[in-house]
Structure formats: structure tokens, C-alpha cells
Amino acid sequence: MLIVNTEICIGCGACEANCAFGAITVEDDIAVVGDACTLCGSCVDSCEVEALCIEGAEKKAPVDLSAWSGIWVFAEARHGKIAPVAFELLGIGRQLADQRKAPLTAVLLGADLRDKTDELIAAGADKVLLADDPALAQYREDVYGKVLEHLITEYKPEVLLAGATAIGRSVIPQVATALSAGLTADCTDLAIRPEDGVLLQTRPAFGGNIMATIECPRSRPQMATVRPNVMAPAETDSSRTGEVIEVELSQELLSSKVEVLETVLCEEEQGNIRESEVLVSGGRGMENEKGFALLRELAGELNGTVSASRAAVDAGWIGYPCQVGQTGKTVSPKLYFACGISGAVQHTVGMQSAETIVAINRDEKAPIFDLATYGLVGDLFEILPLLTQKIKEQRGHVS
Template identity: 80%
Template sequence: MLIVDTTLCIGCGVCEANCAFGAIILKDGVAVVGDGCKLCGSCVDNCEPGALRIETAAKAAPSDLSAWSGIWVFAEARHGVVAPVAFELLGIGRKLADQRGTALTAVLLGASVESKAAELIAAGADKVLLADDPALAQYREDVYGKVLEHLILQHKPEVVLAGATAIGRSVIPQVANVLGAGLTADCTALAIRAEDGVLLQTRPAFGGNIMATIECPQTRPQMATVRPNVMAPIVPDAARSGEVIKVPLAPDLLASKVEVLETVFSQEQQANIQEKEVLVSGGRGLASEKGFALLHELASELNGAVSASRAAVDAGWIGYPCQVGQTGKTVSPKLYIACGISGAVQHTVGMQSAETIVAINRDEKAPIFDLATYGLVGDLFEILPLLTQKIREQRRL
């Protein structure tokens, strides 16, 4: 943390003026550090009186790293269905395991999910740790956490991967905290050093302005959550063979402080933008909620769905389930049409894996054109109706 020595601080204001994150203010002539501090160290370097310093926790003594081996994937399952992100993680997990010359294990928790083990083996797993119990039918963070902690301490995997889903973001940090393990959230790329097994975890940092590669060399397991639709699954091979290991669970592992009273499924017919092959996405350039009517017309002709940047969602023009980007969903459609979207990295990190990107923007210098397969410079309110009409005519031929 950033420490202010009040006996040395002279209230010169240099730190406040130069803090890129606005995290330091002067109060009663003394610098005060807020929650926005990123520990970049710039203020420390510029403080002539030496009143600022960064204190870091003492590094833990390295454990016996040789006792840990294997790559694990938490195969999240809900209501008897394995989440698609699990198969994506098995794809990258297979590459990491092959580089390390070790086994790839899928961890499957749930009720009546034994039949799903074959799917995980076909998708690349060498082993499936199966915890199949009626008490696991409903997701409860404390139970899932205890089971994962028990299995990790028993088997000592070198790497544990999970999807950055609502469940993954809930239970994996809890497990990492209990184990004292390093965890990198929302990774967009993973690699491993074959010689020492250090996992190289890449994710957006500083508001998405840079891509940081993070290492956890002193602790095991190395844990990471990965955003859906970032990694590619391998082609399933039904001929692959693997081992299914049934895990007995003691009653204390299944005891919970949480009681699930009811599960209610949403009645909204909102399309899941992560499952669509065509997305027509709108940003600040649409100017208002009315502009999205043009997007819906085009999406309808293309049998696609409408999505949006954070700016459009924050403005209340469309709902959050449609948001694409670092704080929204990651998508990988065959066609992504970006309308009035400038192309900030916070947005492009969520759609850059689309096969074909078409950008429509009146600013020819907009960053989105650097990423686009095809670019149309002009007024989207003129281009979209013409494009929709042209597609409609072609479909009638």
C-alpha cells in the first residue's frame, strides 16, 4: 500500500497534480491516498521530501513446487449442462499440459452429471474428477469452495483454470484466498514456461489501456479465470480414452450455511449475444435510443442480434446483457458490424476474435478501423438504411 509520512509531508501538492488516477488529494495540508491508487510509484519518485513510500507484503518462502503437477480445468456445470467455456479451457489446457508433459484433468461437480464425463474426455481431458452428489445440484459457494479446496490439497495440481463466469468469479477467488494461491482474473491469453512451469497470464490492466502478463512463481497452484469466447476448443474426438475418478465426499464438505429456496428462470426472450453468429453493435455515435431501431432492422435481415458498447449501455439506450467489452461479454461471431463505435481497447478486447469485422464511423481516424476487415467512413444514419435495404433486396432474389 501507499504510505504517507505525515511528519515529512509539506503539502506541496505535486503528488496530487501528477497522479494519473486522481487517487491523491490534499486535506488539511497533508496528502491523503484514496481507493483509486494503482501503486504505480510515480508519486514516490516525484516526492522531494520523501514523504511517500510503497509497502509490500513480505514474500512467502517458496513451497516445494516439485510436489505440484498437472493442469486442471474446473468444468462448470449448471442444471446438467456443461458450460461452453469449460470446453474452451480444455482446448488451451491441452496445449499447456502437452508443453509440460503432464496430464490434463477436468473437475466436474454437480448432480447426475456422470454422463458428461465422456464429453470432457473427448474435448481433451485425460482424467475427470467426478463429484456427483444431490447436494451439489444447486450451486452454493461455500460447498463448491470446500470441495475444490479439498481436491486441490489432495491432488496438488500445478495450474487450475476456470471460466470468468458468475460462478467462476464467485468461487475461484474464495478458493485461492483459502489456499494462499496467486490468482489472475479475466485472462485473455495463457502460456507456460516448459522449463519451470510458471504460468504466464495475460489480461487487460489500467482500465484496459495496457495488456499485463502476470506470474505467480512462488506459490502453487497457479490459478486463473478466463473470459468466455477467448480460447478455442479443440475438435472433439469421441475415440479418446480417459479415466473417470469418482470422488467420495465427506458430510462436512457438503454442509452449507446457504439454503436455496427457489430457482427462477428468466422469462425474457433476450437473445444471448455470445451464441449469435451475427452481431450488429451500436455505440455513442447512435446519439440516442432511437438510433438502435436501425440496428434492429439490420440485425433482423441478417438473422442476428443487437449488441452495444459500454457507452450506449451506460446511457440507458440498451440493456446490460447486450454489452460487449471488458466489463461486458466477450463475443466471437462470424460477422460483427460496429456502428458508431470508436474502438477503445475496453470494447475491442470483447470482440476482436470475430471472423469478420465491419466498422461504420464518420471519423476516418477512429481506432476501430485498425481492427476492421472492412471500413465504411460516413454517416451511419445514411449508411444503415441503405445497407439494410440492399440486403433485403438481395434476399428477395
């Protein structure tokens, strides 16, 4: 609840001017709070005489920003292997660390992973914090959260990056809450101001209609989860050397209220679109499920995989595991065909890092052509069969 101290309030109107929801008005030289208040706190920050406060909110002591340094990457491991997103984060992490002239550290949690530390160092890490224990073999959110919180409190990194994966999305918000740290989820771009170390975290907002850049200047560490396949991994250098720090963990940190009974791996239908080098993607312009037969034929000739926009998935023409975009998967193939896809930002944020994009659409003003490497304007039901036929002829598949 927002409380107004009427004895202190001077009716200056700063709170009214700074309220984005129009929830505060000044009446008879006193601020009055309406029902639209969301307790965002902007009015509290703008009140110079400190006449406003949020009931139950404790005033936090300012963080000593100079005590925090270094860039950390949470190197997620799955079934004894480093997740590909970890190497993507080391790529951008290396750039941020070089700008800050600070070390880049990979944090590796799991069991029997000592032989994986060299991979992280070769990919750009200066140090590897290794927590290797049988209790970490299976991912359990409470244990991983406590271990990360413990390490951050002890070593005080300036920035922590993690993949926006199922694991990253579950454990990183828990850690941020425990540390009262700022966190931006699902980032698609990162930069840093060298002079003050503020991390500039860009992500889609308002349903993907705008790209917002978010800062967390008053809290440490600055935390961000990053979508897989949007950052380029650093080139590996097997000659690099680094320091491996093995972390001793107490039984209290490793204790859990969760018992993992079984882990089952399932194969996604029609292949994993994140791993395919060629994607043939269809949108609303395919008109129906039968239209996807043309895409499958083209994908077959290119040894590729069929994917889709949200519109096609929502229509039931193809399954959700094949969806590309803000609410689907982020992909970065060498070749991406966008067939009957208009190019709304909700889709393009999921495929804009493809090396080569070929767009096929009857609307010459479709936004997808602004992003495409090559564009074909016309009826895709005529173009696709001709394109597939030409590829068959080039490859000698015509009998």
C-alpha cells in the same frame, strides 16, 4: 503496519528505490515510512538485511514446486449441462498440457453428471475428477469451495483454470485465498513457459488501457479465471479415451451454512448476445435511441442480435445485457458489425475474437479499422439503410 528495525537497517536505499508509491525515504541512514505506504511488501522483498517487516504478516515456507504437476480445468455445470466456457478452457488447457507434457484434468462437480464425462474427454481431457452428489446439485459457494480446496490439496495441480462467470468469480477467489495461491482474474490470453511451468496470464489493466501479463512463480497452483468466448474450444474427438475418477466426499465437506430455496431462470432481453452468430453493435455514433432502429432492421435481415458499446448503454439507448466489452460481455460471433464505435480497447477486448468484423464509422482514423476485416468510411445513417436494402434484395425480401 510496516516496521523498520533501526538496529539492523544500514540505510542502503534499496527500499526507497523499490517503493512505487514514494512512501519510504532514507533519513540519517535509516529508512523512514510515510503515510503513502500501501503495505505492498516490495520493500520487504528488496531489503537484503531483512530490516523491514509487515506487522502481523507471517513468513511463509517456500513451496516445493516440483510436487505440483498437471493442468486442471474447472468444468462448470449448469442445470445438468456443461457450460460452454468449460470446452473453451479445455482447448487452451490442452495446449498448455502438451507444452508441459502433463495430463489435462477436468474437475466436474454436481449431481447426476456421470453421463457428461465423455463430453469432457472428447473435448481434450485425459482425466475427469467427478464429484457427483445430491448435495452438489445446487451451487453453494462454501461447499464448492471446500471441495475444490480438498481436491487441490490432495492431487496438487500445477495450474487451475476456471471461467470468469458468476460461479467462477465467486468460488475461485475463495479457494485461492484458502490455499495462499496466486490468482489472476478475467484473463483474455494464457501461455506457459515450458522450462519452468510459469503461467503467463494476460488481462486488461488500468481501466483497459493496457494489457498486463502476470506471473505467480512462487505459489501453486497458479490460478486464473478466463473470460468466456475468448478461447477457441478444441475440436471434439469422440474416439478419445480417458480416465474417470469418482471422488468420495465427506459429510463435513458437503455441509453448508447456505440453504437454496429456489432457482429462477430468466431470459435476457433481446436474446443472449453470447450465443448469437451475428451481432450488429452500436456505439456513441448512433447519436440516440432512434438510431438503434436501423441496427434492429439490419439484424433482423441477418437473423442476428443487436448489441452495444458501454457508451450506448450508459446513455440509456439499450439495456445492459446487450453490452459488449470489458465491463460487459465477451462475444465471439461469426459476424460482428461495429457501427459508430471508435474501437477503444475497453470495447475491443470483448469482441476481438469475432471471425469477421465490419466497421462503419465516419472517422477514417478510428482505431476500430485496425481490427476490422472490412471497413466502411462514411455516414452510418446513409450506409446502414443502403446495406439493409441490398441484403433484402439479395434475399428476395423486397416486395
